[in-house]
Amino acid sequence: MLVTLEGLDGSGKTTVWEALHERYPDAVFTREPTNSWYGDAVYRSIEDDDADPLAELFLYTADHADHLSRVIEPALERDDLVISDRYSDSRFAYQGATLEAADGHGLADPLEYVVDVHRPFSIEPDLTIYLDLDPETAAARAGTTNKFERAEYLASVRDNYERLLERDPDRFVRVDATQPPEAVLEATADVLADALGESR
Numbered sequence: 001m002l003v004t005l006e007g008l009d010g011s012g013k014t015t016v017w018e019a020l021h022e023r024y025p026d027a028v029f030t031r032e033p034t035n036s037w038y039g040d041a042v043y044r045s046i047e048d049d050d051a052d053p054l055a056e057l058f059l060y061t062a063d064h065a066d067h068l069s070r071v072i073e074p075a076l077e078r079d080d081l082v083i084s085d086r087y088s089d090s091r092f093a094y095q096g097a098t099l100e101a102a103d104g105h106g107l108a109d110p111l112e113y114v115v116d117v118h119r120p121f122s123i124e125p126d127l128t129i130y131l132d133l134d135p136e137t138a139a140a141r142a143g144t145t146n147k148f149e150r151a152e153y154l155a156s157v158r159d160n161y162e163r164l165l166e167r168d169p170d171r172f173v174r175v176d177a178t179q180p181p182e183a184v185l186e187a188t189a190d191v192l193a194d195a196l197g198e199s200r
């Protein structure tokens, strides 16, 4: 089963993801951007305020393609539980917003375009847990270490996540990320246990 954690920077994804290691010691824990050289290229682009939005989309997407073939597909073939800190929805929401901010880069609907780019080759998660947080709190928690971590930008990313939740209500489960860390972890663990058919 493929489970993904999504949300704005600072929503607490990594905190939850790390805590889940102890509860699911046999699961495959992974993340995007990955730690491959494709992931390194992505981080170079994140640091570059002048990066071309379309070029950046394809760097992230290259990292995702490699992630699929190197980690995700083999793990799912073994029937492992895979828990990924960010996945395709991050691209739909973030690069959708970046492209929109660049006047759509000639695209009528950037979010739909990014979804379409993924459709032929990507694997849809079975469950996506969305840690929902307002952009101001998210930006404050994350600090402003890169260009993505600004509240105004995060507000448009959040709008895109809302669109994704609306179009796919069966896959997404929303968790209130304004709660204290322990409560966010428990809520996430409950959703996961439910999906795995575990009694808690």
Ligand SMILES: Nc1ncnc2c1ncn2[C@@H]1O[C@H](COP(=O)(O)OP(=O)(O)O)[C@@H](O)[C@H]1O
Pocket: 007, 008, 009, 010, 011, 012, 013, 014, 015, 016, 141, 142, 177, 178, 179, 180, 181, 182, 184
């Ligand atoms: N529920 C929470 N309430 C308050 N602060 C939190 C919460 N979850 C995480 N944090 C803090 O916010 C910052 C970002 O958390 P992190 O888990 O790295 O978020 P993300 O991976 O979504 O960017 C860290 O300093 C972390 O300790």
Ligand SMILES: Cc1cn([C@H]2C[C@H](O)[C@@H](COP(=O)(O)OP(=O)(O)O)O2)c(=O)[nH]c1=O
Pocket: 008, 009, 010, 013, 014, 032, 033, 046, 060, 085, 086, 087, 088, 090, 091, 092, 094, 095, 142, 148, 149
């Ligand atoms: C995976 C992914 C991340 N991002 C952004 C979100 C983050 O601002 C940045 C780095 O991701 P990440 O290291 O997960 O940051 P954080 O832990 O703060 O959430 O890359 C995209 O814009 N598109 C993507 O497809």
